Amino acid sequence: MTLRALKPPHETRTRILDAAEELFMQHGFEGTSMRLLTAKAGANLAAVNYHFGSKNALIEAVFRRRLDPMNAARIAELERLEKDAGGRPLTAEAIIRAFIGASLRMIEDTKSGGRNFIRLLGRTYTDPQKPIRALIGQLYAPAMERFKAAFVRALPQMPAEELVWRMHFMFGTLAYTLAATDTVQLIAGCKPEDRYDARLLESRLAAFLLAGLRAPLHNIDVKKAA
Amino acid sequence: MTLRALKPPHETRTRILDAAEELFMQHGFEGTSMRLLTAKAGANLAAVNYHFGSKNALIEAVFRRRLDPMNAARIAELERLEKDAGGRPLTAEAIIRAFIGASLRMIEDTKSGGRNFIRLLGRTYTDPQKPIRALIGQLYAPAMERFKAAFVRALPQMPAEELVWRMHFMFGTLAYTLAATDTVQLIAGCKPEDRYDARLLESRLAAFLLAGLRAPLHNIDVKKAA
DNA sequence: TTAACATTCAAACGTTCGTTTGAATCCTTA
DNA sequence: TAAGGATTCAAACGAACGTTTGAATGTTAA
Numbered sequence: 001m002t003l004r005a006l007k008p009p010h011e012t013r014t015r016i017l018d019a020a021e022e023l024f025m026q027h028g029f030e031g032t033s034m035r036l037l038t039a040k041a042g043a044n045l046a047a048v049n050y051h052f053g054s055k056n057a058l059i060e061a062v063f064r065r066r067l068d069p070m071n072a073a074r075i076a077e078l079e080r081l082e083k084d085a086g087g088r089p090l091t092a093e094a095i096i097r098a099f100i101g102a103s104l105r106m107i108e109d110t111k112s113g114g115r116n117f118i119r120l121l122g123r124t125y126t127d128p129q130k131p132i133r134a135l136i137g138q139l140y141a142p143a144m145e146r147f148k149a150a151f152v153r154a155l156p157q158m159p160a161e162e163l164v165w166r167m168h169f170m171f172g173t174l175a176y177t178l179a180a181t182d183t184v185q186l187i188a189g190c191k192p193e194d195r196y197d198a199r200l201l202e203s204r205l206a207a208f209l210l211a212g213l214r215a216p217l218h219n220i221d222v223k224k225a226a
Numbered sequence: 227m228t229l230r231a232l233k234p235p236h237e238t239r240t241r242i243l244d245a246a247e248e249l250f251m252q253h254g255f256e257g258t259s260m261r262l263l264t265a266k267a268g269a270n271l272a273a274v275n276y277h278f279g280s281k282n283a284l285i286e287a288v289f290r291r292r293l294d295p296m297n298a299a300r301i302a303e304l305e306r307l308e309k310d311a312g313g314r315p316l317t318a319e320a321i322i323r324a325f326i327g328a329s330l331r332m333i334e335d336t337k338s339g340g341r342n343f344i345r346l347l348g349r350t351y352t353d354p355q356k357p358i359r360a361l362i363g364q365l366y367a368p369a370m371e372r373f374k375a376a377f378v379r380a381l382p383q384m385p386a387e388e389l390v391w392r393m394h395f396m397f398g399t400l401a402y403t404l405a406a407t408d409t410v411q412l413i414a415g416c417k418p419e420d421r422y423d424a425r426l427l428e429s430r431l432a433a434f435l436l437a438g439l440r441a442p443l444h445n446i447d448v449k450k451a452a
Numbered sequence: 453t454t455a456a457c458a459t460t461c462a463a464a465c466g467t468t469c470g471t472t473t474g475a476a477t478c479c480t481t482a
Numbered sequence: 483t484a485a486g487g488a489t490t491c492a493a494a495c496g497a498a499c500g501t502t503t504g505a506a507t508g509t510t511a512a
Contacts, residue, residue, distance in 0.1 A: 128254035
């Protein structure tokens with residue numbers, strides 16, 4: 001009478017994480033009940049509290065599972081580029097592509113649920129709950145520091161304050177692009193199949209971000225610096 | 227014994243809308259209970275259902291109250307610019323500023339709650355609930371069409387498909403910038419007071435978006451067009 | 453085989469949710 | 483002042499929520 005024979009043993013945790021990823025993306029954290037979640041995962045209602053402790057701890061686990069390797073890959077890619085470059089600073093474009101590539105490639109991962117996660121992630125940067133935003137910020141902190149330092153070396157002429165703003169804008173563009181994948185588009189007209197082509201999207205986004213990052217400084221900034 | 231003497235008559239609707247705006251921003255739609263909301267508004271628990279019909283109808287009213295005038299102002303500003311220009315196409319920068327100015331100016335409106343709304347709005351573009359996203363898209367549609375046409379005239383050499391993507395990116399940057407005001411920043415370093423200076427922010431953002439919009443086309447796009 | 457531990461299970465816990473109800477009160481108009 | 487509609491009120495509705503419980507079942511090692 002039990003389904004256990006069909007399920008791999010010791011993988012209830014993984015099935016719960018997969019189900020949570022998809023349902024959190026579809027309905028949000030508060031809109032996803034433990035009953036719906038455990039049903040989708042083929043687990044008992046009590047399984048989440050047994051394996052993770054609470055719903056909030058599950059949310060945290062969902063992000064840790066994907067974000068830690070993703071940011072590690074970002075840092076590794078940056079270090080590889082820096083090693084190849086010898087002592088010379090990297091180009092801004094290379095740094096941008098190293099940062100956005102890691103997330104954009106996950107859009108194509110429909111099998112293991114990477115696309116679900118990446119949409120969820122893009123939205124969670126602006127989640128109403130402060131602890132959740134703080135968690136994201138904490139998981140990003142090491143990579144963020146490394147990339148900021150790389151940009152400073154790549155663009156020595158740019159005022160530090162201005163760089164921070166432009167990184168902020170770049171990050172926002174990426175976050176929205178990730179979150180808006182699959183969703184209703186405000187602007188009609190783009191071919192739906194292009195939304196899932198990571199290589200094409202990376203080139204489009206990199207061109208946009210690179211130009212924005214290197215935009216001429218406006219006089220109002222000069223006035224402010226005076 | 228009643229508080230009514232202290233409250234302006236016939237303005238329960240407005241007080242509810244104001245409270246909803248702030249609480250939806252702080253805790254999200256599902257995280258805001260009718261009990262907390264009506265308590266903050268100084269109204270009875272049943273007041274929302276009496277005046278609006280349901281919680282969902284209240285959410286819709288919150289957005290209609292602000293978005294309709296905001297997009298009307300956008301269109302009016304665009305028409306004013308076009309009238310002043312005679313038959314000549316506008317500059318891309320003028321179009322960008324006409325679009326982002328309307329929302330950025332609301333950041334400084336702390337008295338009537340405009341800042342609350344603008345943060346709420348920035349986040350809601352990527353809300354998990356499809357009906358909510360559809361509402362936003364519907365309220366934006368008329369302005370979006372006008373601005374797209376203006377960009378096409380301003381940048382006749384740009385392929386239509388590319389323009390759509392770049393508008394998408396621009397819109398995302400704006401949405402994130404609005405949503406992230408007041409919140410924990412991923413990148414440390416920018417002066418907090420600058421986040422509320424609409425003029426400064428508009429110049430910074432306009433410079434970034436203008437450069438991104440006019441970025442050189444990458445070869446991958448050429449290959450795709452072939 | 454048996455003891456010890458890990459996991460799953462059905463059931464119930466107390467709380468909070470959005471909504472509804474019908475009486476009480478306010479406000480306008482006649 | 484009386485009537486009638488608009489609004490507010492306290493109270494309750496049933497449903498759904500996250501979590502806990504203790505017994506049942508599965509797994510591992512002596």
